[in-house]
Amino acid sequence: DVKVTQSSRYLVKRTGEKVFLECVQDMDHENMFWYRQDPGLGLRLIYFSYDVKMKEKGDIPEGYSVSREKKERFSLILESASTNQTSMYLCASSSRGGSGGSTDTQYFGPGTRLTVL
Amino acid sequence: GESVGLHLPTLSVQEGDNSIINCAYSNSASDYFIWYKQESGKGPQFIIDIRSNMDKRQGQRVTVLLNKTVKHLSLQIAATQPGDSAVYFCAENPPSNTGKLIFGQGTTLQVKP
Numbered sequence: 261d262v263k264v265t266q267s268s269r270y271l272v273k274r275t276g277e278k279v280f281l282e283c284v285q286d287m288d289h290e291n292m293f294w295y296r297q298d299p300g301l302g303l304r305l306i307y308f309s310y311d312v313k314m315k316e317k318g319d320i321p322e323g324y325s326v327s328r329e330k331k332e333r334f335s336l337i338l339e340s341a342s343t344n345q346t347s348m349y350l351c352a353s354s355s356r357g358g359s360g361g362s363t364d365t366q367y368f369g370p371g372t373r374l375t376v377l
Numbered sequence: 378g379e380s381v382g383l384h385l386p387t388l389s390v391q392e393g394d395n396s397i398i399n400c401a402y403s404n405s406a407s408d409y410f411i412w413y414k415q416e417s418g419k420g421p422q423f424i425i426d427i428r429s430n431m432d433k434r435q436g437q438r439v440t441v442l443l444n445k446t447v448k449h450l451s452l453q454i455a456a457t458q459p460g461d462s463a464v465y466f467c468a469e470n471p472p473s474n475t476g477k478l479i480f481g482q483g484t485t486l487q488v489k490p
Contacts, residue, residue: 264420291476302466303421303480310476318477350420354476365411366468366478368420 263287264369266351272375279338281372283351290356292334293366294318294326296347303350309334310356341376348373389487396454398484400467405448409470411478412441412452416463424452424465454486462488 267282285292293308295318305318307326315326323345327335334353338345352366390396402410408429413421427434427441427450434441440453450467466483 293477300482302482305477308475308477316475356476365423365426367423368413371418371420373418 264351264353264367266349266369266372268372269370270373270375272377273338273341274377275342277338277341277376279341279374279376281336281338281349281351281374283334283336283353283369284332285334285351285353285367286332287353287355287367288331289353289367290331291354291366292328293352293354294324294334294336295350295352296320296345297350297371298347306336341374343376346374346376386482387485387487389489390457391489392457392459394457396452396457396461396486398452398454398465398486400450400452400481402448402450402467402469402479404469404471404479405445406472407469408472410441410443410450411468412439412450413466413468414461414463415466415483421466457486457488459488459490462486 264285273279291310294306295303297303304320306324307318309315309328312331325337349372351369354366355364411426412424414424415421425436425439425441427443432443438455442451464483464485466481468478468480470478
């Protein structure tokens with residue numbers, strides 16, 4: 261059974277704090293993703309990684325950074341949290357897929373509801 | 378740019394009826410499509426997928442139909458139950474081979490007892 265876990269379900273932080281969101285997958289997937297989800301805006305990709313120590317910016321990387329030191333773990337970092345980063349954060353992973361590099365299904369974690377005061 | 382959209386933001390059905398949720402995609406070269414279910418406060422959950430070389434795929438109580446001519450995807454849920462109440466959204470894999478999916482905005486399914 262596929263498993264993506266996130267370190268916290270709910271998190272409350274203050275403006276200016278450094279925030280770490282951790283994601284771990286046990287499926288030996290190459291690809292990992294961080295999204296934020298806001299009402300009316302759907303899922304927006306922040307960063308993704310297709311291999312250890314590799315990362316690519318998504319659609320809204322500003323104010324965020326990521327770290328992938330091990331294949332199973334992908335961390336999202338808010339260097340200085342701001343109130344507009346209050347959101348639901350979702351991590352996902354997928355395998356590299358079949359021949360030709362086609363993508364495979366993304367499996368999501370339960371999400372972290374972050375509130376920045 | 379590319380987009381995946383859902384026709385209706387909210388769908389209300391009677392328990393026991395069949396539900397049909399629709400999705401339009403814009404890239405005719407997309408080769409893979411997924412339907413997700415997201416319950417309140419939880420992460421999206423994979424329901425069913427379909428590749429572009431198929432036009433229909435069935436799961437347990439769910440069927441996905443793909444019409445490539447009009448770039449339309451639908452999810453049919455048979456005998457809808459209260460536990461089916463959730464947001465459903467589709468995703469497409471564009472021909473970029475980056476692993477990134479494009480997600481629709483979602484349709485809220487409300488099941489009336």
